[in-house]
Amino acid sequence: MALGVMSIRVAKKPRIGIISSGDEIIPPQQEPDPGRVRDINSYSLAALVTEAGGEPCYMESSRTNWK
Secondary structure, X not given: OOOOOOOOOOOOOOEEEEOOEOOOEEOOOOOOOOOOEEOOHHHXXXXXXXXXXXXXXXXXXXXXXXX
């Protein structure tokens, strides 16, 4: 108000879906068996989305189907 600005335009935070795909991906708290990897990428991506002002939304993991 001190600058004479009485209103501002505001945008809603973008919601960004994060999907981990692959049969080999397991939650980070589980101990991986041979051929499995912990899902750390979705957490890294969520942190980047949050830092950029977005809202990360974890989606259900997708299985890889090679049939």
